[in-house]
Amino acid sequence: MHYRIIDMASDPRSSWGKYVTRDGRTTLPVTLTVHHALADGLHISRFYENLGRELAALAEQWKN
DSSP, X not given: OOOOOOSGGGSXXXXXXXXXXXXXXXXXXXXXXXXXXXXXXXXXXXXXXXHHHHHHHHHHHHHO
């Protein structure tokens, strides 16, 4: 059986929360929702690894 894209359920969705700085550490809640037929844990972990690198680079730019 092949997965057919028939509606918006196949679109990945991300949600961002409010960032909070506490004890010198800033956190930002992020949720990624994807259909299990289109992505697995490897894809999700790569997304979060890349997101972490991009946010760290952005934070470094803001410090300077």
